[in-house]
Amino acid sequence: MNEKTVGMLAKFTGVSVHTIKYYEKIGLLNSARREHSNYRSYDIRACTDIYECMKYKNLGFALKDIRNLIKEADSEAVDDLLKKRLEEIEAALSELQELKKRVTDYLAETEEIEKKLGNWYIEEMPDFWIRFQTENMEYGKDAQLESDGINFMDYAPESKSVLKISRESLNGMENRFSWGQEVRAEYIEDIEKNENVWSRQKGYIRIKGGRAFVLYLKITGPYASEGVLQKKIRKIYREFQQDTKIPGDAYCVRIKITHDEEGNDWNYLKIYILLKPES
The missing domain is CATH 1.10.1660.10 (Multidrug-efflux Transporter Regulator; Chain: A; Domain 2)
Known part of the structure; x- marks a missing residue:
């Protein structure tokens, strides 16, 4: 047939x-x-x-x-289309390799914090750019993450939520803290090239790194507003330095959030306190 x-x-x-x-x-x-x-x-x-x-x-x-x-398509057109398709595949593979690296790096962070929970170390704190969005529990003015062509959310998971607790709060005085988003300085070249402009006019703050007291904690509830985290940090820091005031602000970087059977959300924090903060 x-x-x-x-x-x-x-x-x-x-x-x-x-x-x-x-x-x-x-x-x-x-x-x-x-x-x-x-x-x-x-x-x-x-x-x-x-x-x-x-x-x-x-x-x-x-x-x-x-x-x-x-x-x-003639013979030349077939070859051209095959070459174009190969270029598309190469680009896709490059994107997948970058995505694989992001997932691998984030998995390493989550595994590290599980292993180090409740312990403290002396480690290097990297340079951060931070855009703060609150003062205590009040939203700040013009505190959106997207500004002048840069959006910190575009860098997630390299960008992370960060809680800054003032040195005064850590030493038992007035409770002052701010929430925001941080990105390691190495990821944002545009800010690096124009540091003075960004920090003065654009609302981004450069935090210089260095040797730091580093603490890994898991905590739930309204821990910042009620001062629970501040007390925990103060107690553990003074086990490291007896009868010494905490020298600088704490930068509490949230690595992940999990949930238990009772519906509580648990925040896993990597907390930095510079041993010799800039004045």
């Missing part, structure tokens, strides 16, 4: 009836109506076109490119 119905063609080629009808609808396949019935029939060329469609589909080509490849 030289011609096949759509059902017979589907069995012959291994491609579904739905796909064949769709390819015909968008002009990738041609059929003819039989004189003695209302059924469409397909000749051997339809098999060739289906094979070509599936070949390029499995190479990831868009339907508009597939139409070009099987209906119009």
